[in-house]
Amino acid sequence: MPEPLVLIAGGGIGGLAxxxxxxxxxxxxxxxxxxxxxxxxxxxxxxxxNAVRELYDxxxxxDDLDRVGLPAKEWAMVGLNGNDIYAEPRGLLAGYNWPQxxxxxxxxxxxxxxxxxxxxxxxxxxxxxxxxxxxTNADGTVTAVVECADGTVARHxxxxxxxxxxxxxxxxxxxxxxxxxxxxxxxxxxxxxxRAKPIRTGSSFVGLGTHRQRMxxxxxxxxxxxxxxxxxxxxxxxxxxxxxxWQSSGWFKQVDIDAFIHHFEDWRYDWLDVPAxxxxxxxxxxxxxxxxxxxATWRDGAVAxxxxxxxxxxxxxxxxxxxxxxxxxxxGACMVEHGVTPDALKAYDDRLCGxxxxxxxRNRGAGPFGLLNIVAExxxxxxxxxxxxxxxxxxxxxxxxxxxxxxxAMEKLNAAPxxxxxxxxxxxxxxx
Numbered sequence: 087m088p089e090p091l092v093l094i095a096g097g098g099i100g101g102l103a104x105x106x107x108x109x110x111x112x113x114x115x116x117x118x119x120x121x122x123x124x125x126x127x128x129x130x131x132x133x134x135x136n137a138v139r140e141l142y143d144x145x146x147x148x149d150d151l152d153r154v155g156l157p158a159k160e161w162a163m164v165g166l167n168g169n170d171i172y173a174e175p176r177g178l179l180a181g182y183n184w185p186q187x188x189x190x191x192x193x194x195x196x197x198x199x200x201x202x203x204x205x206x207x208x209x210x211x212x213x214x215x216x217x218x219x220x221x222t223n224a225d226g227t228v229t230a231v232v233e234c235a236d237g238t239v240a241r242h243x244x245x246x247x248x249x250x251x252x253x254x255x256x257x258x259x260x261x262x263x264x265x266x267x268x269x270x271x272x273x274x275x276x277x278x279x280x281r282a283k284p285i286r287t288g289s290s291f292v293g294l295g296t297h298r299q300r301m302x303x304x305x306x307x308x309x310x311x312x313x314x315x316x317x318x319x320x321x322x323x324x325x326x327x328x329x330x331x332w333q334s335s336g337w338f339k340q341v342d343i344d345a346f347i348h349h350f351e352d353w354r355y356d357w358l359d360v361p362a363x364x365x366x367x368x369x370x371x372x373x374x375x376x377x378x379x380x381x382a383t384w385r386d387g388a389v390a391x392x393x394x395x396x397x398x399x400x401x402x403x404x405x406x407x408x409x410x411x412x413x414x415x416x417x418g419a420c421m422v423e424h425g426v427t428p429d430a431l432k433a434y435d436d437r438l439c440g441x442x443x444x445x446x447x448r449n450r451g452a453g454p455f456g457l458l459n460i461v462a463e464x465x466x467x468x469x470x471x472x473x474x475x476x477x478x479x480x481x482x483x484x485x486x487x488x489x490x491x492x493x494x495a496m497e498k499l500n501a502a503p504x505x506x507x508x509x510x511x512x513x514x515x516x517x518x
Contacts, residue, residue, distance in 0.1 A: 089114060090426035090514045093230045093244035095217035095257050097124065099191075100393025100410030101250035102198040102211075106144050107418035109206050112511040113426055116242070117202070118232055120216035120251075124199050126192030129277050129371075130306040130319025132158065132291065133189060135182040136494040137408035140415045142184065143504055146201060154197055155189025156308050160290040163457055166467035168294075168355040171457055172481045176291070183500050188291065190306045190317070191407070215240075218256050220247050220389055226428065228388040245426050245514075247389045248417065250410075253378060255395035261386045266379050271400075271450060272328035273375035276346050278367035279306070281315045285358055291404070293455055294360075296462040298325040299349060300455070301360060320363060321401075323375070324349050332374050341372045375400050377450060380443030383435055390431040392417065396439070399446045402453035405492045409442060412493065415505040421512040429516055445491050454488040457481060 092108055094101045097119030108115040133141070133151075141151070148157075162173035177185035202210050214235030221229040221241070228247045232240045249257025253268065284305045286292065291304040300323050307317040324346070343365055353360035364370075378398045384391040393410035417434050424430040457476070461467055465475050472481075489495045 090245040091115065091243075092426065093217075093228070093242060093247045094118065095230065095247065095249050095255075096251035096393070096395070097121075097199070097211050097213075098250060098252060098393065098410075099195055099198060099407050100395075100414060101248070102195070102202050103140075103144070103411045103414035104248055104250060104392065104417060105202050105206060105210060106146075106198070107414045107506070108421070108512075109202075110144060111418050111422055111506065113418075113421060115206070115210070116244075117211040118215045118217050118230065118242075119211055119213050122214040122235055124196060124211075124213065126190065126196050128191035128195070129279055130155075130188055130304065131191045131194070131407045132304075132404035133187040133194075133411070134405050134408040134492070134494045135177060135184040135186050135496075136499055137405075137411040138177075138184040138187055139499070140411050140505060143415075143506065143508075144201075146197070148185070150197060151187050151189065151194075152308070154193035155187050155306050156289055157185040158188050158289055158291055158304070159287040162286065162290055162292050163455070164292060164294045165461060165469055165472070166295055167469070168357070169469060169472065171461055171472050171476070172485065174485070180496060181500075182494075182496050188289070188304050188306050188319070190319075216256070217247075217249075217251060219260050220257065222387055222389075226388060245388065246428070246431065249389065249391045249395045250393045251395050253376065253394045253398040255391065257389065258381075258391055258395045261389065261391065262381050265381060268376050268398075269379060269450075270328055270332050270374045270376050271325075273323055273325045273400075274346075274372065275375055276322045276341065276370055276372050278320060278364070278370040280318050280320065280363050280366045280368075282318045282363060282366065283314050284309060284316050284318065293458065294353070294358075295458065296467045297455060297459045298462070299323070300458065301350065301353070303358075303363070318363065320367075322346060322350060322364065332376075337376070338371060338373045341370055343367065343370060345372070377446060380446050382439075384439045385428075385431045385435040388428050388431070390417070390434060397442045397446050400449040400453065402449045402455045405445070405494075409445070409493075412505075413438065418512070419506050419510075422506060422510045425513045425516040427516050430512075441491070441493075448488065448491055454485055457484055460484075 392413040
């Protein structure tokens with residue numbers, strides 16, 4: 087039987103994590119990425135402990151991650167008048183066996199790309215080549231239809247095809263041709279970074295305001311030892327009427343601070359001056375908070391979806407990138423168990439599609455930031471004692487419920503065996 091070959095559509099975080107995983111278990115793969123040059127684009131993201139565990143098992147450790155971010159120490163929600171709603175330690179400080187990392191998305195993406203090139207080879211990622219569809223073959227294999235940067239179209243046959251091509255996935259569009267359009271719930275986000283001194287613990291993730299108008303603030307670099315300044319990632323968000331749909335010319339664009347800062351001009355506290363933070367940003371981007379309705383399956387024979395192509399979700403739970411990494415590792419584990427076969431994709435689909443689709447809907451309902459909804463409903467977002475508004479037990483149970491749904495409940499994660507056992511290898515066919 088010929089050596090298996092897995093084709094990966096998309097060279098984002100999920101696609102590159104999949105490539106590293108397949109290489110680790112002895113499965114050849116090729117990544118097709120539409121951009122001609124990978125550059126460190128984007129702002130901040132969080133990597134939850136369940137994803138950091140998988141990165142460590144891939145040989146991407148703390149030294150690597152410290153080059154592109156830093157461990158998070160605290161997760162906190164704060165009301166409109168600056169008083170805490172809920173705060174807890176994160177990562178190692180909370181008792182996890184692995185840290186939670188806040189990283190610069192673009193730098194982390196480049197780190198993964200460099201690891202793929204070093205381990206698999208310089209031609210493992212084919213830039214300027216976009217998978218536009220697929221053809222199923224009589225022998226059970228699959229052919230990816232690839233549009234090249236020069237306008238030519240090529241066909242590449244493989245054992246399996248993994249659609250890691252994002253929220254606008256062409257692979258998903260073929261698999262689910264009747265899917266609804268991208269869903270926008272009315273929230274607009276303005277995202278940027280500012281060099282400033284970190285607040286609270288020095289590495290705190292802070293959600294401030296209400297569900298309909300809030301800020302998210304956290305550092306994504308270690309402080310400069312001389313100035314004490316770090317790169318602070320921030321998201322300013324306002325929810326508006328979405329009955330007319332998204333009217334802007336694109337999904338992502340650069341804007342001026344003056345386009346939105348009026349929503350936050352009064353947000354000044356003794357520990358944070360929000361307008362000053364916003365005005366000190368080098369560049370700001372606007373995009374709607376969007377996701378896709380869940381689908382019944384992520385699989386079509388020898389083809390499977392992962393990452394945003396499978397489960398694009400609101401960033402309210404800070405676990406979109408984390409889940410893409412976990413997807414890759416579960417795919418690898420299923421190949422170890424079932425071979426490089428459609429049966430492996432079925433096992434992966436059976437394990438993740440239902441539960442993670444539930445997370446998509448949970449995030450659409452504000453995810454862990456749903457606590458801000460509760461506070462706003464009960465007191466308008468301003469209070470003296472949060473215990474009089476939402477009792478401590480209710481707050482703790484709300485946050486714990488999200489962690490369990492998203493796969494990073496501490497006791498369960500700490501006790502779980504590795505997703506892929508050290509030294510495990512996949513076979514071309516099912517070992518059954």
